[in-house]
Amino acid sequence: MSNETIEIEIEQPVKLTKEDFVSDQMVKWCPGCGDHAILSSLLKVLPNLGTKKENFVIVSGIGCSSRFPYYVKTYGFHGIHGRAAALASGIKITNPELSVWMATGDGDSMAIGGNHFIHILRRNIDINILLFNNKIYGLTKGQYSPTTSFGTITKTSPQGTIEHPFNPGELVIGAQGTFFARVVDTNPKMMTEVMLESAKHKGTSLIEILQNCVIFSNQIHSIITSKETKDENQLHLKHGEPMIFGKNNDKGIQCNGTKLKVVKLGENGISEKNILIHNKNTADPGIHLMLARMYPPEFPVALGVIRSVKYPTYENSMEKLIKRAKKTSPLKSVDDLLNSGNTWKIKPF
Amino acid sequence: MSNETIEIEIEQPVKLTKEDFVSDQMVKWCPGCGDHAILSSLLKVLPNLGTKKENFVIVSGIGCSSRFPYYVKTYGFHGIHGRAAALASGIKITNPELSVWMATGDGDSMAIGGNHFIHILRRNIDINILLFNNKIYGLTKGQYSPTTSFGTITKTSPQGTIEHPFNPGELVIGAQGTFFARVVDTNPKMMTEVMLESAKHKGTSLIEILQNCVIFSNQIHSIITSKETKDENQLHLKHGEPMIFGKNNDKGIQCNGTKLKVVKLGENGISEKNILIHNKNTADPGIHLMLARMYPPEFPVALGVIRSVKYPTYENSMEKLIKRAKKTSPLKSVDDLLNSGNTWKIKPF
């Protein structure tokens, strides 16, 4: 298969455009749903990955977000609820040349699909996962999800939920994930940048997209995304740069002892030098976990690529084992196998 | 139900002993299996919890470790593979007075049961989980598990595994777990102490027991447990005390910047004061994650209670909602409900 692809890359220096990926299906999300912005960001990214258009596959589970594959003209598979990661694994392992994207929701991947979610992360199969976190089950009309904040009133929690929610970033790290980023559906520029970076990452990359469901959890992320509060509540992480935020770029994150703290630049003699420098590549994820946890009012929310570390991908390791076995095994065909080991001949009577 | 129990506690100041919990079933684990030591530790703990013997329930999934319920004379449920956490949840939510214990393996809880495992942790249902981590599927005779170290040769990985393993402690933390401890099957004293503490913790407590499978993964933990190496490779954590270890108590853990480091006491002017003090109660789990990750040769393995924080339990929150609803709802019976809202009468013709 790798031969095939090399040929193809030579054959096709054609420049692709967004139009190469626009599907003929009517987009059926609610007007105003954050999903539209995510779709348009991905449509901007796909043509620019240097991959031929037939080598993209988009898979999903079930949910509003999981309708995604219909809206992009690639190979696509709208699976069953919660199982997108397993589908994607089978596809990518079969053909590592494919660029596999997965669109999924907080219900699809953190509720019913939780097990496949944590396992794909630890296996580090090179899939790009877009996790649409609207903190609600949209498609089934408004039940709480594993990311719904404690106490929220929904159709199935008329007195408020009593469950401690997952924070996707923390779960990704706990599951040995090698790439975690967080973006908001209101910032298309950052979405495309981060998607591009995730595509380049070798291994499972998880982008949590804080997505607005206008119908069932409208404004759930507004403390982070609203015009009035976003400057104070968003920290845009950049690798190698100090963690500074605020309307006037006058606040920063410090790590003292084993805890993070927001400090004001210029106060108590604090300057840029005292601010934590973001290093997305550190193997020990302790600090990434702390960053992923930050939440207003105490902290701003960390956006951008929080963690990106190198680790062998499953499918590469698999291809290596196969290559080695092909080279070293005396068995060249199934006939050889059938005749290997203890056999005996019966001569004609 | 709470009334009942209060009565019972008064009725029964009887002192229980280990014999009250010894079952009549033949213990069928392999001679030399680490499971025996775990069983005998729990048998020591149960009589000392101040709970009447009929209020214990032990549940499990499937695996060698999951045979556990047969060997303790309590109410017991040997479930199906991977589902012990869901079973336990239903039991505890139904009757919060019960002391529910769960025996499970690395396959049972981290492979097929992974989803229920992470969800019980985030819900913080007050179950005491004993995770027998032998890094192998014992009962099915030696396939690799999600905790098997990269490269290990097993029945299903004749050329070595190509999967990045879970580290239970990290997954627990990523899943918002409120209690995590780690022990070795060769240290019964620590096992009983930690089990006692886990029983007292309100919420899901997870004890990872590094357990030896003499048949399929013999000595897998020996770098930690063997006589020769254990002093240098075990760090016994004690809350509020500095993290000191080594045969001569001359090594310690330091946190510089965002990383942990092993240092030698007395060298470079380092004294006990420079050593990190263990605080199992910090809400931010960043440091707990770092501790859970430590592994030889760079680090000793952290044993004892790594994390223990307070958070409402699911079943308590549930009982509160019920109490409130009972007090405030005008509906006192199902008859009331049927006749509530819009109804109309048809008079006899």
Added chain:
Amino acid sequence: MTKKHNNVVNVEDVVVRFVGDSGDGMQLTGTLFSDASAIAGYDFATFPDYPSEIRAPQGTIAGVSGFQVHIGHKDIYTTGDLADVLVAMNPASVKSNIKWARTGATIIIDTDTFTEKALKKAGYTDNPLNNDSLKDYNLVKAPISTLTKECVANLDVDNKTAMKSRNMFALGIIFFIFNRDYKSADSFLEEKFKQKPLVLKINKQILRAGYNYADTIEAIESTYNLEPAELEKGTYRNITGNVATAWGFLAAAERSGRNLFLGSYPITPASEILQELSKHKQFGAKVFQAEDEIAGIVSSIGASFAGSLAVTTTSGPGLSLKSEAIGLAVMTELPIVIVDVQRGGPSTGLPTKSEQSDLLQALFGRNGEAPVIIIAASSCSNCFYYAYEASRLAIEHMTPVILLTDGYLANGSEIFKIPKIADLSAINPPIVKPNDPDYEPYKRDNEKLNRLWAIPGSEGLRHRIGGLEKENIYGNVSHDPDNHQLMCELRADKVKRVANYIPKQKIIGKKKGDLLVVGWGGTHGVLLEAVKKMQKKGKKVSLAHFNYINPLPKNTEDIFSNFKKIIVAELNLGQFVLYLRMNFQQIKFEQFNKIQGLPFRVSELVDKFNQILEEK
């Protein structure tokens, strides 16, 4: 009410269908109409028909949402085949729903919406109001939008707000057509908008405007007059199948003295049961929204072990996922009710459509020999009784019970005569008394063969169960060959003996005849209507509609043997008929199947049954 210039037609029953854009409030309009009818003493049945998208694009066919109401003075069993009156709020509604109106039906149209843009969105190349395409209908063309806006010009509201109540204008017209007092909607509107006095005012005003408009214009050819239904005396309410199911469990919990535990994961069309029960913590009902369907059922099994009346609710794909755990409940012989609100399959299939295609899965979808009780509800309101009955059987026989309903029952509504809980049959949980010296985990009742329920916390009854084969009486793990055979047979026998504890199968019509129509579950209403129609014409046709499926009622074979022909009608490719064939090899069954995500129509059934009668 004054009737001026139109005929009053007396009818037995009438079908009204409200259709508009998802945002047009057609569900509310339909509900108001049916509730107002109910108060006036009519029987009715309703069914909502909405798109699978939450908000499909406005003005498109995909975005059309409908609500059908069937009212009448005789017993109403179905939501009706074709509509007598169609209210269509925009071109897409006409385009997609005209097929559901009978020839000659009255079609009420908001002409203001027939703009070029809207016509195009709906897929019309030509305006149907300007050509012949609707000539077979009685069109009532009203500039509803314009009139609505005008009518609230006196109030301080913008156009957008006013337009949201356009549906009330249409409802006003309908009230006029059916000679219904518009005040009868007031109390519902007052309840609905009690927090929003302005909205209430707008709605009331527009409703009256619609009524008056109809009274004024000459487009209404005739109004309808229905005699009130001859209903038994009592207190009634409107109920959907899902709410009825939820309440049935609450009743069973109260009556059995067990706490209700529901472990469930949301799925269309079953989610409302979960949502409804979440509201009733005042009865101690514990609702656990699980992480998936497996945790849903397994937590319920745990809850059952701990003494709850344990329930799990789902639809087809979820039932698939619960297969393994149902086997565990079979082996541990614990009571648990599994509700499957069937929808279109296979796989994700047609999630918002109804069918009856999970029957064989319910019967056989588990590894090993794993028999369970299966019952099916057959009307929105009897979901209450079958949920109760499922609980009774599960608890008294210590076994899992699968209760089958379907999307049609679940979302549809009908009137429900409110029973007294004390009048329902008792539920006696076979609970062991603490310290019972004779207790053994797998000792059985001699008659029913159920084992006993020893609940954790009880003194002197500690025991261990699980999914491995159990030793008879003692419940230890056993690999003994003869014991395995014995236990497999005991488990099968236990379920078979349930036949001794359920009612005999009823037959509607004569006990002997030319044709027996056989159905099960949600198709009851329409089969009954078809059979009654034929009986009136003197045909020797009877109906045996099944609620008890495994085991079948004891008199089933007797019933079958008295008819020349038997036809089994189902909304699938033929599942109950297969089951009957394997149980009654000597009897010949014909079959009639439809699998379109739609209910049967009375007319197609009558045609088919007549055809069978005529065949040699």
Added chain:
Amino acid sequence: MTKKHNNVVNVEDVVVRFVGDSGDGMQLTGTLFSDASAIAGYDFATFPDYPSEIRAPQGTIAGVSGFQVHIGHKDIYTTGDLADVLVAMNPASVKSNIKWARTGATIIIDTDTFTEKALKKAGYTDNPLNNDSLKDYNLVKAPISTLTKECVANLDVDNKTAMKSRNMFALGIIFFIFNRDYKSADSFLEEKFKQKPLVLKINKQILRAGYNYADTIEAIESTYNLEPAELEKGTYRNITGNVATAWGFLAAAERSGRNLFLGSYPITPASEILQELSKHKQFGAKVFQAEDEIAGIVSSIGASFAGSLAVTTTSGPGLSLKSEAIGLAVMTELPIVIVDVQRGGPSTGLPTKSEQSDLLQALFGRNGEAPVIIIAASSCSNCFYYAYEASRLAIEHMTPVILLTDGYLANGSEIFKIPKIADLSAINPPIVKPNDPDYEPYKRDNEKLNRLWAIPGSEGLRHRIGGLEKENIYGNVSHDPDNHQLMCELRADKVKRVANYIPKQKIIGKKKGDLLVVGWGGTHGVLLEAVKKMQKKGKKVSLAHFNYINPLPKNTEDIFSNFKKIIVAELNLGQFVLYLRMNFQQIKFEQFNKIQGLPFRVSELVDKFNQILEEK
């Protein structure tokens, strides 16, 4: 070899059963004996019978491990009813296994192990060697432990090591009894212990000592002489059902030009297929050990979409978990093979025992109308062919196929005539060529009705599929009622038409007769033996043993209609018989069922069949 003082008995076949503690190496002993027999040209069948615990407590009944070998010069179809020779290494072995020895059988016993402690552990109150309890057998009491130790006294080994090879002493005795050259075991021992020369030496030496001991003492009353089997010429090997299954898939992958992908989660008794395939990366086989059964099948569906020959393997509880995903494969019409190695159910049941109780689950265990092809292997070696055939049907018909085997076939072994891969029937994947302008995702082959396989990466074929109902030809999501009916029927029809592409059902015996014995899957050998036995006695009995279950071969009804009586014999409570009843209502089927985690015995079958023949 000198034969001195004993009789030589000529026999057609002989059953030897080796039993000892789990640690006693009985599996190895049995394998060596069967392999040595094979080399000598005999046919054979073997079956291991080990405890479900990994190492049950030493010396107890729970810890006894057995291995049965049936060898003979005629075709060997079963592992034999009762043993002619029983090798029992300790008291617990005697206690638990004496019931498997025929009256008069030779029992070889290590008298050294009959200590008071060991007797007590085995549950004996009295030493059976000192009382009459074993008087019906020909006891060969040998101090095997003592002699073993003595025999290696010249070598530098401790007692413990020596004792590990105690089994070789027993094997030596057996070799003598069967007039088998002890050197025939040498090559196997050399292969096995090639890294451990000392162990090899010990084993060889002890084997010879055993042989010589038997030759010397006078306890051996008679030795057996078997004529070699009349086997077709060719190259043979020993194979277990699980290995044969694995290799069948490798062959199908090679022949179809597709990469093999296995997504699987370990489960007894299916794990060996996964383990075997993990070894064969040289053929490009990709084995994905999934986190659970659901991920096992779903990853396979993904792999199938991407162009692999996709397989998932499991046992009953795992099949339950795969239910929902099988529906997805039905809807997306992708090829995938699901292997279910059946074991005792329900629930966890009897994991190490075999039965045939997943048939109805395989047929019906999914939501909605979701038909799949079902085939069943019927011998250890034809697992190879049916795995191949399952792959062929899945790929050529673009549909999931369930292949049923069972624990008995899976772990048992028999001789396998090695085929040439080129001689197997071709597999032609219906792959679409890049840029095919006519491609539509749900366009079908006219004859088979399969859709085509358009593999990601191919130019000009981008398309999207999923679990929602598909529009005919185009594959878009469709809620259209008529389309749904059409698609349900097309999917059903596609599977029905497979009947045109499978062989006709064979019948063993006359085409007409008094009794037709019907079976399916793993019971073939024993049913055949029973039927042949009766045919020899002149009874008009034939056998129709099914490998193709859904659809059934086209001539099935014809076959059935030619017999006065039909009996369906199965290791369950009657599943195939139900399926036959619903398919052939006009035909009467009797049934014979056994559900004990044990195979049928020839004798009980013959008794039953004779009884049926006699009944009026």
